[in-house]
Amino acid sequence: MTPLLQVENIAKMYGARIGCTDVSFDLYPGEVMGIVGESGSGKSTLLNCLAGHLTPDSGAVRFDTRAEGLRDTVTMSEPERRMLGRTDWAFVHQHARDGLRMNVSAGGNVGERLMAVNARHYGEIRGKAIDWLGRVEISEDRIDDRPTAFSGGMQQRLQIARNLVTGPRLVFMDEPTGGLDVSVQARLLDLLRGLVREMGLSAIIVTHDLAVVRLLADRLMVMKDGHVIEAGLTDQVLDDPQHAYTQLLVSSVLQV
Amino acid sequence: MSDYNFAYLDEQTKRMIRRAILKGLAIPGYQVPFASREMPMPYGWGTGGVQVSAAVLTPDDTFKVIDQGADDTTNAVSIRRFFQKTAGVAVTEETGEASVIQTRHRIPEAALREDQILVYQVPIPEPLRFLEPSEVETRKMHSLEEYGLMHVKLYEDISQHGAIATSYAYPVKVEGRYVMDPSPIPKFDNPKLEMAGIQLFGAGREQRIYAVPPWTRVVSLDFEDYPFEATKADHACDLCGAEDSYLDELIVDDAGGRMFMCSDTNYCATRRKAGHVGAQGVPYAEDAA
Numbered sequence: 001m002t003p004l005l006q007v008e009n010i011a012k013m014y015g016a017r018i019g020c021t022d023v024s025f026d027l028y029p030g031e032v033m034g035i036v037g038e039s040g041s042g043k044s045t046l047l048n049c050l051a052g053h054l055t056p057d058s059g060a061v062r063f064d065t066r067a068e069g070l071r072d073t074v075t076m077s078e079p080e081r082r083m084l085g086r087t088d089w090a091f092v093h094q095h096a097r098d099g100l101r102m103n104v105s106a107g108g109n110v111g112e113r114l115m116a117v118n119a120r121h122y123g124e125i126r127g128k129a130i131d132w133l134g135r136v137e138i139s140e141d142r143i144d145d146r147p148t149a150f151s152g153g154m155q156q157r158l159q160i161a162r163n164l165v166t167g168p169r170l171v172f173m174d175e176p177t178g179g180l181d182v183s184v185q186a187r188l189l190d191l192l193r194g195l196v197r198e199m200g201l202s203a204i205i206v207t208h209d210l211a212v213v214r215l216l217a218d219r220l221m222v223m224k225d226g227h228v229i230e231a232g233l234t235d236q237v238l239d240d241p242q243h244a245y246t247q248l249l250v251s252s253v254l255q256v
Numbered sequence: 257m258s259d260y261n262f263a264y265l266d267e268q269t270k271r272m273i274r275r276a277i278l279k280g281l282a283i284p285g286y287q288v289p290f291a292s293r294e295m296p297m298p299y300g301w302g303t304g305g306v307q308v309s310a311a312v313l314t315p316d317d318t319f320k321v322i323d324q325g326a327d328d329t330t331n332a333v334s335i336r337r338f339f340q341k342t343a344g345v346a347v348t349e350e351t352g353e354a355s356v357i358q359t360r361h362r363i364p365e366a367a368l369r370e371d372q373i374l375v376y377q378v379p380i381p382e383p384l385r386f387l388e389p390s391e392v393e394t395r396k397m398h399s400l401e402e403y404g405l406m407h408v409k410l411y412e413d414i415s416q417h418g419a420i421a422t423s424y425a426y427p428v429k430v431e432g433r434y435v436m437d438p439s440p441i442p443k444f445d446n447p448k449l450e451m452a453g454i455q456l457f458g459a460g461r462e463q464r465i466y467a468v469p470p471w472t473r474v475v476s477l478d479f480e481d482y483p484f485e486a487t488k489a490d491h492a493c494d495l496c497g498a499e500d501s502y503l504d505e506l507i508v509d510d511a512g513g514r515m516f517m518c519s520d521t522n523y524c525a526t527r528r529k530a531g532h533v534g535a536q537g538v539p540y541a542e543d544a545a
Binding site: 078079086101104105108111113115116117118120121122125126143144 | 400407412414415478480481
């Protein structure tokens with residue numbers, strides 16, 4: 001089986017400081033990979049390198065494209081990479097404001113990706129937008145409201161709908177539950193888990209919240225100071241941490 | 257006349273603008289940056305159009321200026337007199353007699369010929385500007401032909417108003433490549449953008465020149481189920497009776513009285529001279545206007 005994403009020795013330096021270095025892994029279709037670590041550990045840098053928002057200094061990110069099989073996204077041309085970015089890839093930002101157009105209605109936000117890949121039938125675009133708003137539990141009569149009129153949780157769900165409408169195969173998520181209160185977080189995680197399972201999505205989730213990866217991720221990478229210090233199955237890493245830092249991380253979670 | 261270089265601008269500046277115009281004609285719809293000069297009029301009054309006109313005018317040209325279709329409004333009169341004074345060219349109000357026509361927000365009703373040049377005054381040349389504020393990003397979108405965002409605007413129109421409510425500066429795709437803002441002409445004029453004359457667009461404050469060569473394909477963006485429609489007031493001109501021209505609506509009293517008249521004053525006058533009379537019009541008299 002070919003991996004969907006093959007990451008090989010990715011490194012990104014900020015001057016003399018290390019962003020992330022020596023990261024390699026394979027992601028297979030349908031698999032969810034979690035990346036955890038404290039602030040400044042390089043997990044967001046890594047995610048941005050993978051998603052093409054940052055150019056890594058060295059290494060390769062090979063994606064299994066529909067047409068030509070494995071292609072290195074670091075060296076492919078920008079139009080091709082941006083095309084991937086609005087078809088096979090999706091990126092869910094921590095702050096919904098970064099991923100949404102705040103002055104465009106919810107329907108327009110969901111429809112944008114469809115129109116970007118040349119959908120030109122208003123009725124069909126609107127139909128799909130209504131369908132997707134339903135799937136993320138936003139009622140149909142809010143379709144013409146702007147995201148500014150939505151709560152934080154709704155904005156985040158709208159962002160997810162907007163990203164998944166073109167049927168991507170790989171979703172990058174940067175702290176998707178950050179800044180939401182626990183009950184909204186739980187609903188969102190439930191929704192995400194359902195969508196990921198139902199659509200057979202692969203996902204890479206960056207978070208500092210171990211509960212999120214316990215719930216969503218099949219595999220886990222723990223990062224510290226730009227290095228991957230431990231990787232393995234989620235339950236294995238969380239229940240039997242080997243590295244001192246992972247042990248610290250797991251034991252730092254508050255028990256209620 | 258001898259106090260000014262021909263057509264106000266110095267020769268080096270005119271060469272620079274001509275190079276931008278030629279590049280614009282070579283890449284229809286592409287916005288060419290140029291080093292816009294200070295002109296003796298405020299931004300928003302047609303500084304871009306004036307510079308383009310100055311660069312294309314020759315002493316043999318006949319010049320016409322219209323402002324929203326009219327030959328006799330402040331903007332049109334002042335720019336016409338500017339070139340009378342600085343270039344000494346002949347001026348006219350007759351669309352058919354002019355070789356260079358500078359326009360603000362209209363295309364003349366009479367079809368232009370291959371030996372005529374239409375110069376547009378453009379306030380904001382970037383069609384994506386109100387959707388994407390970053391110039392870096394919009395340039396990238398043009399170069400990668402990522403125009404989905406333009407349809408988002410039309411989508412918003414339909415979802416809010418039930419129809420594409422954009423009625424002027426309606427975005428077009430030129431020769432299947434660049435999306436272009438045709439300047440704030442009413443969308444009634446959009447079909448006329450495929451014409452025999454050369455069309456040059458000058459934006460002075462924004463320092464951009466772009467062009468549409470003769471007989472270039474210009475398609476107004478739309479949806480399959482909401483096709484583009486060139487709309488006008490559903491009325492005939494009250495002065496000349498024309499039913500095919502773009503109309504201005506004029507409030508004439510405090511009791512709800514109104515009249516519609518051609519926005520293209522030369523077209524209206526020509527028809528009235530030929531004996532056409534509208535519902536509220538009087539037969540044409542030479543000194544009445």
